[in-house]
Amino acid sequence: MPRPPNASRQTYLLLAALLEQPRTWRHGYELAKETGLKSGTLYPLLMRLSDQGLLDARWQDSDLAGKPPRHMYRLTAGGLALAREQGASEGEGLLAKRLKVSSR
Amino acid sequence: MTPKLAWRRRLAHRVLLHSAVVFPSERSSWAEAMRIEARHIDDDREALRWALGSLYAGYAERLRAMRAHKMLSAHSLAVLWIIMFMVSSAFNFGIALAARLRYQGVTSALGSLIAGFRYNRFVPLADAMPRGLLALMGMIVVLFTVALCLSLRRRPAAFAAFCCAVGLSLGAWLYELGIPAYVQAMSPQHLWRIGICFVLTAGVLRAAWLGVADQGPPNRRPDRSGP
Numbered sequence: 001m002p003r004p005p006n007a008s009r010q011t012y013l014l015l016a017a018l019l020e021q022p023r024t025w026r027h028g029y030e031l032a033k034e035t036g037l038k039s040g041t042l043y044p045l046l047m048r049l050s051d052q053g054l055l056d057a058r059w060q061d062s063d064l065a066g067k068p069p070r071h072m073y074r075l076t077a078g079g080l081a082l083a084r085e086q087g088a089s090e091g092e093g094l095l096a097k098r099l100k101v102s103s104r
Numbered sequence: 105m106t107p108k109l110a111w112r113r114r115l116a117h118r119v120l121l122h123s124a125v126v127f128p129s130e131r132s133s134w135a136e137a138m139r140i141e142a143r144h145i146d147d148d149r150e151a152l153r154w155a156l157g158s159l160y161a162g163y164a165e166r167l168r169a170m171r172a173h174k175m176l177s178a179h180s181l182a183v184l185w186i187i188m189f190m191v192s193s194a195f196n197f198g199i200a201l202a203a204r205l206r207y208q209g210v211t212s213a214l215g216s217l218i219a220g221f222r223y224n225r226f227v228p229l230a231d232a233m234p235r236g237l238l239a240l241m242g243m244i245v246v247l248f249t250v251a252l253c254l255s256l257r258r259r260p261a262a263f264a265a266f267c268c269a270v271g272l273s274l275g276a277w278l279y280e281l282g283i284p285a286y287v288q289a290m291s292p293q294h295l296w297r298i299g300i301c302f303v304l305t306a307g308v309l310r311a312a313w314l315g316v317a318d319q320g321p322p323n324r325r326p327d328r329s330g331p
Contacts, residue, residue, distance in 0.1 A: 028141045029154070039138060039157030044164055047134055057137075067144060071137030 010037055014045050015083040018055075018075045025060060025072035046073060054079030112148035116155035123155070126162035128169040135162060183255050185308065186266055190248035193273060197241040203230030204238065229285040237279060244273045274302055 013035045018026065032042050049055035056076050059069045075083060109117070120139045127135035138158040145151040195214065202210040211227075247269035254262035277298060280286045287295070 027144070028137065029145055032154075038160075039141075039154045040160030040164070041157070043134060043138055043158070043161045047131065047165070062144070064144075068140045070140060070144060071133075 010035075010041055011045055011049075012086075013037065014042070014049075015075075015079075015086075018073070019080070019083045022075055022080055025058070025074050027070045027072050031073070049079060054082055110148045112152045116142060116148070116152040119152070119155040119159050123159040123162035126159065126166050128165055130169075131165050134165075179255075179258070182262075182266075183252065185305070186248060186252045186255055186262075189266075189269065189273070189305075190245065190252055193241065193244045193248055193269075197238075197245050200230050200233060200238060200241060203227055204233070229283065229288075232283050232285045233280075237276060240272060240276050244269055244276065247272065270302075270305055277302070 014031065014037065017031055017034045028039065028042060028046070031037075031046075032039055035042070037045070046055060046057070050057055050073075054076055055073055057071055057073050060072045061069050120142055124132070124135040124139055135158070138154070138161070142151050142154045142158070145154055195217075199211060199214040202214060247265055251262050251265035251269055254265055281295075
């Protein structure tokens with residue numbers, strides 16, 4: 001069976017985190033906290049997903065006064081389909097495991 | 105008056121500025137995104153960690169952009185291979201000539217670069233070496249140098265020059281093996297290494313030849329003799 005694209009554990013985690021609130025725009029720090037990924041791992045993944053047309057990115061004004069606009073992310077229709085098809089079961093398991101560990 | 109930032113925050117700021125430079129230009133918006141995101145992190149320690157991650161991502165992206173496979177192209181590997189042969193043949197010629205001319209200082213200095221070199225064993229070899237062989241070694245050095253120059257200019261003739269030089273050095277080496285003093289002077293490991301080097305080169309040349317054959321006949325040069 002061919003290896004699916006974006007098959008790393010970290011990508012599954014990220015896809016699962018993005019899939020939790022598929023309509024909501026999320027910022028990088030929030031995703032990093034949720035997945036436990038370091039920024040140096042998270043952003044290259046976001047870049048790859050964006051290059052592949054699986055992720056939408058946009059600048060959004062911050063709710064906090066005096067803070068600059070933030071880069072926000074959410075899955076595209078293609079990204080959603082891929083996340084549901086490949087990443088969901090694997091990623092949700094990993095995410096659940098991570099949440100369990102961080103809540104201890 | 106602006107409040108004085110903690111050292112971690114200041115360092116994070118500097119690291120983020122540096123990583124913005126490191127990121128390839130096509131990724132500059134992502135570098136900016138990471139930089140701004142750090143400003144939304146309240147904890148200084150966390151912000152510094154974020155900045156270091158940004159730096160890591162910047163270098164990773166920069167390396168990716170450099171496309172390692174281009175750096176290790178067949179051409180650059182071929183150039184390295186030719187340089188290796190050229191240096192090796194120049195060294196052999198130089199040490200043999202120095203020993204022959206009784207330049208003891210030069211011979212010992214060059215010999216000290218070879219592990220297990222024994223000067224007293226090498227001198228009889230240099231004496232036993234026919235003049236023709238010495239001239240041949242000199243010609244091999246010249247041929248490798250020509251091959252290198254042509255290769256750097258990406259001239260197809262480099263391949264022929266290199267093949268000639270390798271063929272001649274193989275011939276010279278086989279001839280040297282017939283000289284008892286040579287076999288005595290060189291350790292068996294050294295002889296094995298030379299043999300393996302020739303086998304590897306033959307493999308590389310064969311692969312290069314097959315690669316050329318797979319591509320079919322070379323394209324004709326555009327006709328420049330037109331009006």
